[in-house]
Amino acid sequence: MTVFTPHPPLRLDDPGLSEAFLRLVGDGDEFGAVEVVTALHDDGVPAQRIMMELIGPTQSRVGELWAANEWTIAREHAATATAERALAALAARTQVRPARGRITVACVDGEWHALPVRILAEMLRLDGWRVDFLGPSVPGPHLVTHLHQTGPDAVALSCMISTRLPRAHAAITACRSAGIPVIAGGRGFGPGGRYAQILGADAWAAGAEEAVSRLASSWPPPPRDPQVHAYLGDDEYTHVVRHRPELLTNGMKALLAAYPAMASYDDRQMDSTLEDMGHVVDFLAAALYLTEPTIFTEFVDWTASVLKARNVPSPALRVGLQVVRDQLTDYPRALATLHAGLSHL
Ligand code: B12
Structure with missing residues (x-):
C-alpha cells in the first residue's frame, strides 16, 4: 500500500532550497535534482522560473566553485551534467505546440558553455517557437548548411567567452548573408552586448527572458546591409x-x-x-x-x-x-x- 505523506508546497524562495539543489548537483545526484525540480513544478512553480531562478544561478555557483579551486573539473562536469538532466526532465513535462516560427539556437565555434543557451532554447520552446538546438561549438560553415536545410526565422547565437568573438563575427556575417537575422547573447559579447553590435548582430539580449520578449514583440528586425560589419581585424x-x-x-x-x-x-x-x-x-x-x-x-x-x-x-x-x-x-x-x-x- 502506498502511504501518501502530505508536505507543504515547495517554493523557490524556501530557505535552503538553492543550497540543497547545489549539494545535489555537486554530488551528481540526478534522481534528487530531478525530484526537486519536478516537485516544484508539481507545486505550481512555472518551469520558466525554475530554469531562471534555480537551475541557471546554481550553474553560476558551480563554475565559481571550480574557479575558486573548491571543486575539481570532474566534479564541475558531473554537476553540469546533473543540471542538464534536471533541465531535460523539466522540458519533457512541458510540451508546447510550436506556433511562432522556427529558430536555430547554437553556440559559436569553440564555445563549450552549453547550459546557458540550453536554458534559452527551452524558454523559447515554452514560448511557442520551434527550436533547432545545435548545442556547443558549431563550426560556422556547418551552421550555414543547417540554415539552408531548415530555413529558420532567426538564429540565436551564444558566446560566453570572448576569445570566440572572431568566429562569432564570421558566423553572424554568414547568417545575415543567408538572409537570416541573428540575435546574440552570452557574456562573451561584453557589457550591454557592446561587441555584438560591433560584429553586426541584429539584436542582443542579456538573458533568456529578454530574448523571449524581444523575439515575440519586434521580430524580424528591419533589414540591414549584411556587408556593413563584414571586415575587422588588421x-x-x-x-x-x-x-x-x-x-x-x-x-x-x-x-x-x-x-x-x-x-x-x-x-x-x-x-x-x-x-x-x-x-x-x-x-x-x-x-x-x-x-x-x-x-x-x-x-x-x-x-x-x-x-x-x-x-x-x-x-x-x-x-x-x-x-x-x-x-x-x-x-x-x-x-x-x-x-x-x-x-x-
Ligand atoms: C559554469 C562556467 C564554466 C564551466 C562550463 C560548464 C558548461 N559545460 O557549461 C567550466 C568550469 C567548464 C568553464 C570553463 C571555462 N570558462 Co567558464 N564560466 C562559467 C561561469 C561561472 C557560469 C556560466 C553559466 O553557465 N552560468 C549560468 C547561466 C544560466 O547564467 P547566464 O550566463 O546569466 O545565462 C544567460 C545568458 O548567458 C544568456 N545567454 C547565453 N547565451 C545566449 C544566447 C542568446 C542568443 C541570448 C539572447 C542569450 C544568451 O541567457 C542565459 C539564460 O538567461 C561563468 C561566469 C559567470 N558567472 O557567468 C564563467 C565564464 C563564462 N568562463 C570563463 C572562462 C574564461 C572559462 C575558461 C576559458 C576557463 C579556463 N581557464 O579554462 C573555460 C573555457 C571553456 C570553453 N572553451 O568554452 C569566463 C569568460 C570570460 C569572457 N567573457 O571572455 C567567465 C565569464 C568567467 C569570468 N571570467 O568571470 N566555465
Missing part, C-alpha cells in the same frame, strides 16, 4: 593568430628560463601552463580584433584570481605576459594591450 591581429604556435613554443621556453620554478613542474602542470599561455594569446587576439583592450584586462584580472586560488605564485602570470610581449615588440597595439594587462597585476 595586420596585428592577423600576425598574432598566424604566429600563435611560435608565440606559444617560444613563450614556454622563455618562461622556463625566466621562471626557474617551472623546471620542477610535472606533465599536468606543464599542460595547464601551456593552456593558460594559449588563453593569453587568444584573449590578446580577440582584444585586437575588436580594438577593445578591456577584453584582455578583464581576462588578466580573472586569471590572476584563478591562479591565486590554485596557489600559483603571482609572478607566474606577469612573466607569462612579458614573454608574449617580448615577441611582439614591432606591434604597437599588441604592446599597448599587453602593457594594460601587466598594469592590472
Whole structure:
C-alpha cells in the first residue's frame, strides 16, 4: 500500500532550497535534482522560473566553485551534467505546440558553455517557437548548411567567452548573408552586448527572458546591409593568430628560463601552463580584433584570481605576459594591450 505523506508546497524562495539543489548537483545526484525540480513544478512553480531562478544561478555557483579551486573539473562536469538532466526532465513535462516560427539556437565555434543557451532554447520552446538546438561549438560553415536545410526565422547565437568573438563575427556575417537575422547573447559579447553590435548582430539580449520578449514583440528586425560589419581585424591581429604556435613554443621556453620554478613542474602542470599561455594569446587576439583592450584586462584580472586560488605564485602570470610581449615588440597595439594587462597585476 502506498502511504501518501502530505508536505507543504515547495517554493523557490524556501530557505535552503538553492543550497540543497547545489549539494545535489555537486554530488551528481540526478534522481534528487530531478525530484526537486519536478516537485516544484508539481507545486505550481512555472518551469520558466525554475530554469531562471534555480537551475541557471546554481550553474553560476558551480563554475565559481571550480574557479575558486573548491571543486575539481570532474566534479564541475558531473554537476553540469546533473543540471542538464534536471533541465531535460523539466522540458519533457512541458510540451508546447510550436506556433511562432522556427529558430536555430547554437553556440559559436569553440564555445563549450552549453547550459546557458540550453536554458534559452527551452524558454523559447515554452514560448511557442520551434527550436533547432545545435548545442556547443558549431563550426560556422556547418551552421550555414543547417540554415539552408531548415530555413529558420532567426538564429540565436551564444558566446560566453570572448576569445570566440572572431568566429562569432564570421558566423553572424554568414547568417545575415543567408538572409537570416541573428540575435546574440552570452557574456562573451561584453557589457550591454557592446561587441555584438560591433560584429553586426541584429539584436542582443542579456538573458533568456529578454530574448523571449524581444523575439515575440519586434521580430524580424528591419533589414540591414549584411556587408556593413563584414571586415575587422588588421595586420596585428592577423600576425598574432598566424604566429600563435611560435608565440606559444617560444613563450614556454622563455618562461622556463625566466621562471626557474617551472623546471620542477610535472606533465599536468606543464599542460595547464601551456593552456593558460594559449588563453593569453587568444584573449590578446580577440582584444585586437575588436580594438577593445578591456577584453584582455578583464581576462588578466580573472586569471590572476584563478591562479591565486590554485596557489600559483603571482609572478607566474606577469612573466607569462612579458614573454608574449617580448615577441611582439614591432606591434604597437599588441604592446599597448599587453602593457594594460601587466598594469592590472
Ligand atoms: C559554469 C562556467 C564554466 C564551466 C562550463 C560548464 C558548461 N559545460 O557549461 C567550466 C568550469 C567548464 C568553464 C570553463 C571555462 N570558462 Co567558464 N564560466 C562559467 C561561469 C561561472 C557560469 C556560466 C553559466 O553557465 N552560468 C549560468 C547561466 C544560466 O547564467 P547566464 O550566463 O546569466 O545565462 C544567460 C545568458 O548567458 C544568456 N545567454 C547565453 N547565451 C545566449 C544566447 C542568446 C542568443 C541570448 C539572447 C542569450 C544568451 O541567457 C542565459 C539564460 O538567461 C561563468 C561566469 C559567470 N558567472 O557567468 C564563467 C565564464 C563564462 N568562463 C570563463 C572562462 C574564461 C572559462 C575558461 C576559458 C576557463 C579556463 N581557464 O579554462 C573555460 C573555457 C571553456 C570553453 N572553451 O568554452 C569566463 C569568460 C570570460 C569572457 N567573457 O571572455 C567567465 C565569464 C568567467 C569570468 N571570467 O568571470 N566555465
